[in-house]
Amino acid sequence: MATNEKKLKITLVKSTIGAVPKQVATVKSMGFKKLNSVVVLPDNSATRGQIQQIRHLVKVEEV
Secondary structure: OOOOEEEEEEEOOOOOOOOOOOHHHHHHOOOOOOOOEEEEEEEEEHHHHHHHOOOOOEEEOOO
16 A cells, blocks of 8 residues: 555535535535534545535545
8 A cells, every 4th residue: 555645635614404415414424523624535536426426515625
């Protein structure tokens, strides 16, 4: 395994109130607990797909 794997810093910037239940489940599965919480996840196709589903609720930065 390479030690310099890319990571994504993802911040939940918009509430899930009123969101589609599938989007709420995606937010929870990514590890978000509260608004403005931050998670660091690996940059892979699975994570990118989750971000694509909730792109209007999050802010993404490369680490």
